[in-house]
Amino acid sequence: MSTQTWNETRVRELHDDLVFLYDPVDRVAEHGADPTADPGEGVRQLVTTILSQNVADENTRRASEALFDRYDDFAAIEAADHDELKETIRVAGLPDQKAARIQRALTAIREETGGAYSLAFLDAMATNDAKAWLTDIKGVGPKTASVVLNFHFGKPTMAVDTHVERVSKRFGLVPESASNGRAHEVLDEQIPDELIYPLHVLLIRHGREHCSARGANCDNPVCEKYCNCEYC
Template sequence: MKNTNIILNNTAMKYLHLLEDFFGKIAWSPRHDATSELIFTILTQHTSDKNAEKAYNLLIQSIDNWQDILSISIDKLKLLINSAGLYNQKAIRIIDTIRYIHEYNNNLNLSFLKKFDLNEARKWLMDIPGIGPKTASVVLAFSLGMPAIPVDTHVYRVSKRLRLLDEKVSADNAHVLLENQVVEDKRYSFHVLFIKHGREICKARRPLCYTCPLGEVCPSKEFLSS
């Protein structure tokens, strides 16, 4: 009897290699330090990257360092991040996050997480109130170079259409399931290319199946293109 995990692993990697051939290979490079990435990712929750970037840029222009968050009024913080939406909730979440990190480490440097294994590091971040697996995985993958696969709406949709995830699997549970199917040094590339593919070709509505580099092997092509 064939090992299902090996079959899934081969399938996921086959899809990834086809996307790399089509879009090009992806090299990892850090976007922000881990604490900045965490704050930025909180701001992106339930809004567009454009709105989050506007709020983030205004915020960092108004403080000298993240420690200053604990010194300004919550009303001022809400005003600074207004463009990100849900500013009441996000302001509290940002303050709680900064306080949590500082109380644990006596500073705001999250690089100590690299000493943990992946699931321990993710759990540590998820112990912060309001931080879920996607936000934690973004920080680990984008800032610390750890082999996490953040599952956003595009990764989730494309993975389900390719049968890498069962229809009943939640987005929160999808992170570890996908990581188990992709070798560690290709997980960042998997995340980035699945997002790119989801945005440009495998769209939520009217996917462009006729130009899809996975068209010959996609198990959903007949259904999606009908």
């Protein structure tokens, strides 16, 4: 783990070095100019992110397609027979838990809005308050909440998946002993608001292409400058 002190200047240097290695991140190309234009899109992203917990992207895609092909709307998903719902999303893994989490989330949203399946109310809330509202739903952790808040609403909160956590710890951005919840807090404090989304994307790419969990390929200028892991 790097022993150098991290400050805003160094975080910006890391961003620039990752951009040099991988190219700039185009948020509009990935999420559209205004992802909040469809009130239901935030709910769909929350449901899909719950499906994605601890599973590969391909299985998330298959489960999401099966879910939205089978049920006409969010009301039908919330009212679905639990056993039927879990069989529909089984390919995503942990079907019993994820079915319950999805239905709890939809119930919480409907009750909060007085009947609508929309997360638009989160847009007006402070980031910490919006994250607290989401994580009050059993089964919605800080990563799931941060994905929805950052990707959909553009709020400054880092979604820390396994790649972001691993690379951040190897670079010394986050203490090696930090829990995933603490990693979210540290990165939200360390990273300038406008860099949270691009650094999220770039750290994931670096984790996939170079800084893998085992047998990392450290022969690149970013690892040479920032990392001191066992593979360097």
